[in-house]
Amino acid sequence: MCDSILEDIFIKRSQQRRKTSPLNYKERWFILTWDKLCYYDYDADKGKRKGLRGSVDLEKIKCVETVQTEANCPRERIYAFQVIYDEGPLYIFAKTEEVRAQWIKKLKELVQTNKDLMQKYHPCFWIDGTWLCCQQEVKQAMGCKVLNKQNGFAYGRGSYKPLPPTPSEEKSSPWSPPQVPESDKHPSGMKVIAQYNHPAMMSQDLELQKDEEYTVLDTSNPNWWKARDKYGNEGYIPSNYVVTVGNGLDRHDWYCKNTNRSQAEKLLKTENKDGGFMVRDSSKPGKYTVSLFTKGGGDSGGSCKHYNICTTPNGMFYLAEKHNFNTIPELINYHQHNSAGMFSRLKYIVSNRARPPSTAGLGYDMWEIDPSCLTFIRVLGTGQFGVVQHGKWNGQHDVAIKMIKPGAMSEDDFIEEAKVMMMLHHENLVQLYGVCTKTSSIYIVTEFLSNGCLLTYLREGLRQHPTSVQLLEMCKDVSEGMAYLESKQYIHRDLAARNCCVDGNGTVKVTDFGLSRYVLDDEYTSSAGSKFPVRWSPPEVLLYCRFSSKSDIWAYGVLMWEVYTLGKLPYEQLNNNDIVSQVSRGLRLYRPQMACEKVHGIMASCWLDKADERPTFQELAFSVQDLLYELQ
Incomplete structure (x- = not known):
């Protein structure tokens, strides 16, 4: 199996500039492998490939299609195609129709078993804040053209879902569980191999035995698939516990x-x-x-x-x-x-598979947790909402239990939001398993991470002096978790080292995303309050309470500073009032001794005065990844 499947020099259109201009279009060296689509700087004079500019995991691709040519476009931009993934469309321009067709065919072959393939797409470009095909002004707006069922996607790995409504149709929540027609419940018959044991904890579960083969029957829920074992038993399994038969290296414990x-x-x-x-x-x-x-x-x-x-x-x-x-x-x-x-x-x-990954919830369609199934072991700490304890669910599954003190949060609103938050699933987010609402105070049940809070880990848990690579890897974990939230249009509002956790393998995961919206404490919700995260807030939040993904970017820069100072308090010599005044006038945190100029440059890019000039989390993740490669 050759690592590089296709290579070619294409023109790529930048997605980051606010106005489309000739500066958007640059030649890049594209390489397609079995796992990723990568693009690099290209030195045309020397004909050489240079540094990595970005990559897309093939498993995240939702659609590959042509793009209708704009009127009067230059000759070199006639043969356009788009690769749509979590961050939106990646626009690529091939030199000939034959080359474009070759790349589209191969990409479709590689991604046809992806979980979340699209059935509607935009056939024209997104330019200067508008979709040219349907004139919608929201970049994440649902596509306006139905994909042809022969396009290589429609009969992939159980990917059929009813077509979501366009804005002109009845509005519904994008998080609503898809309703799959009965005739499409068993579309694929895909064979998978279990990588981990998974007991049948609930009546609708199917037990998984490591290395056993199963037949997938329904993948309409991306996190819990219905499957059948070799004895004919059927039930739901966590989709991240299995790999497709013949799926390359994933089959091997090493x-x-x-x-x-x-x-x-x-x-x-x-x-x-x-x-x-x-x-x-x-x-x-x-x-x-x-x-x-x-x-x-x-x-x-x-x-x-x-x-x-x-x-x-x-x-x-x-x-x-x-x-x-x-x-x-x-x-x-x-x-x-x-x-x-x-x-x-x-x-x-030596394998990291001894510790199975977290699942999106404790079972299929299960968000209400019976409190009698919880056992409390020890107190982990006290947070904004109340006491957090280490516990067990059903006597075997480690969980963290956040016990909400009365009057600390807007409970009814949060319970509705919890159903949405459980759908968020990423290796760098602390997984929400469910809530207990039938107790005197609400319990929030999440994944348990043995190394605890990142802030405490930085101050006390590192057993030896950390390397620059180790610190940057922590920052990379957070940037990738936040890039996922950003792709889901989710704002954290309180990103800081205290709101990240560390698992037993040293992976950092973001927690408590979005919870600050439900706090009922005036000192926490008002920038004048002593509990408000002033030290992590940009000027537009301090002065006008304008939260956005760009205010999360500012907080990420401060979190990087926390990591490279091993948990120091930002602006430690100043009180909150002084911080509001001086940050609004241009004060920024100093470069930590352990941070090189390039690391500090990434931090500084997060602290630009104008919010729209700050990078996205996807760009930050690429920057950190590039720097990691340089350091190693």
């Missing part, structure tokens, strides 16, 4: 997806076995790295070595140039028996 360098080293050192290894995603998109723990080389405590998996011009994989293989599993199998130039052969698989 592949640790979403594991960064610091996390890999922590896992390998904890296992402390000579020859312990894993394969992880490289910081360079579309590439893979073998991380190996060895007790050779003169280091008595052992050390970690990282080997990039390289490819030959004809698509063969290798670690040692003399030993080439058609696939990565063949390469790993060889090096499990031969060191071939490495410090050790690959002796022991």
Whole structure:
């Protein structure tokens, strides 16, 4: 299997400029791999590829289609196509119709089993705040043209959903569970393999046994699929616990997806076995790295070595140039028996799969939790709403329970919002499992993260002096969680280190997103109050209470500063009144000693006076990823 499927030089249109101009259009070197669509700077004079400018995970693509040409457009922009994902449309211009058709065909083949494919799209461009095809002025507006069922998507992995209404039709919530016609309940018969055990906790659940095969019957709920086991039993399973049959590296325990360098080293050192290894995603998109723990080389405590998996011009994989293989599993199998130039052969698989991922809720269509199923273990702390405890659900599943003190929040409004918040599911968000409303005070039940609050972790939990890479990886986790919220048009309003948590593997997750809207404490909701997060707020919030995704961007810059000062209080010498006055006049936080100029540059970009000049979270995530690659 060749890592690079297609490569070509295309013109790309920037999505960030407010007005469309010739400056929007730049040549980029596009590379399509089995996992990502990446684009790089291109030096036309030297004919060379330069730094990564961005990438799109194939699993996030919702539609690939042509775009109708604008009137009087230049010749080089005739053959346009669009790749639509969470952030909106990516507009690409091919040089010929044949090349465009080739890329669209291949992309559709690769994404036809994605979960959330579209049935309506915009056939024309989004330009200067308007869709040219339907004149809608909201970029996230539903498409106005129905996709042809032969377009390569319609019969993908159970992707059929009823067409949502356009703005001219009856308005409904985009979060409403899709109603799937009975005839389309079993569209695919897709075969999947369980990566984790999952007990049947509720009557509608289907038990999963690791490495067993299942048939998927209904994928209308993106987080809980209906499936059948080999004995004919049917029920609901968490979709992130399974992978499709033949789905590449995901089948192998040694592949640790979403594991960064610091996390890999922590896992390998904890296992402390000579020859312990894993394969992880490289910081360079579309590439893979073998991380190996060895007790050779003169280091008595052992050390970690990282080997990039390289490819030959004809698509063969290798670690040692003399030993080439058609696939990565063949390469790993060889090096499990031969060191071939490495410090050790690959002796022991070290995996991050011992700890299953969180599920979107504790079961299918379950948001109300019976309080009798909860066991309280210990108090974790006290927050704005009340006491937070570590507990168990059904005696086995670790959870965090936030016990809301009477009068602390607008309960009825929150309960309605909780149904929406449970649909938010990302590896860098603390998962909301449900609520208990049949108790004297509301309980909010969430995922439990063993390393607790990020602020406390920075101040007390880091056992050794952290590296710049480790700190930047924490910032990357937060930026990716926030980019997901941004894509869902969700505003956090209180982003700070105290509102992030750290799991046992060191992954940082954002929590309490959107909760500040339901606080009934005047000191918390008014910028004049002593509890208001003044130190994390931009001028437009301090002066006018204007919250937006751009005010979250400002707070993210302050959170980065917290990370690089290991939890210091921002503007520690000033009181709230002084901060409001001086920040509004241009005061900004200083560069932390542990932050290089490029890291501080990212922080500073979050603190621009004009909100619309600040980057998006997607741009921040790319910037942090690029810098991580440089540092490693």
